[in-house]
Amino acid sequence: MDSTKSTDEAAINIAELKSAEGKAPATHDVITKATPNPSGRAKRGIAIFDFVLRICALVAALAATSTMGTTDQTLPFFTQFFQFQASYDDLPTFTYFVVANAIVSGYLVLSLPFSIVCIVRPRAAGARLLLLIFDIVFVAFTIAAAASSAAIVYLAHNGNSNTNWLAICQQFGDFCQQVSGAVVASFVASVVLIFLVLLSAVALRRH
């Protein structure tokens, strides 16, 4: 009697242990499946914001490229042998500006599908890291173009008496205004790109 009771107890104990053993992975599954939801939603929000910012950067870069690329001012007076004309390819810095901003625009268009991948699969850290690496390289390109052109525009506006470089904006007012607008657009594009890098870093940190 005593031994059978102990056998029953043992059977119950085993059943309890087995059920506990059976439950443990089940609850674990629930936890691993439940926790990513808020994190995944936040990641998806970041990815959508990333996509919107990317389009803003694209618009700014395209505006910079087209504004600079269409600068062409011919003065209304001319001599017998010479016509006074200013366009962006008179200065190599502005040519670099157009090329760099066109490349950045192209990159931003190509990066849109990867950004969509990050929206559809918010946990795809590979695509995000790839975007971050390229983003920072193109941040460097855009800022270099904007800063070098800003230095030349400043010189065109104010000249420099020490080096005897005269301001040309008195003659070519429209040209200078258009170039200044392009530089501002390029700075806007680079600031948006910096935000994109920060956003990607925050998204990677939440991984």
Add this chain to the structure above:
Amino acid sequence: MDSTKSTDEAAINIAELKSAEGKAPATHDVITKATPNPSGRAKRGIAIFDFVLRICALVAALAATSTMGTTDQTLPFFTQFFQFQASYDDLPTFTYFVVANAIVSGYLVLSLPFSIVCIVRPRAAGARLLLLIFDIVFVAFTIAAAASSAAIVYLAHNGNSNTNWLAICQQFGDFCQQVSGAVVASFVASVVLIFLVLLSAVALRRH
């Protein structure tokens, strides 16, 4: 006899299960304590590399600042009223260059303790994210300084016939050489800073 045998078996089963139960958390502990080790070691390696790169960037930024800050060339000939002299503060872009590189050097010195925190506590993601955010802002500063000065240095070397800006490097050769060296040092500093940002992003991804 049969019942006692089954009791014995049950007892053995319980003992086995209990020992398995007792072992399970132990092995689980071992796993949770063992897995961070390679990850933590990799993170510590990244943090040490980050520290070394940070010192390289600091040296480059300090070299750029001091090289540009000490440019001062006086030509050996002079008129009654005028002495030909060139120094960095003749051009506002070069003044910005010195200020920006000095600020970046100061930031890099201040960031060294945070980099050490990342070595001591490789899993401190907060310090790493903070460093990444500031790093990218100072990447922008450094590249802007380097690119704008590069545009002016190019102009000083080659001049521009369209805008009637003459090259000044024929007269001020030493000045131009020193300025070019400073621009190269600043570009080195900004490339190292970009690597630092990428390294921080990779470290955050492993988190």
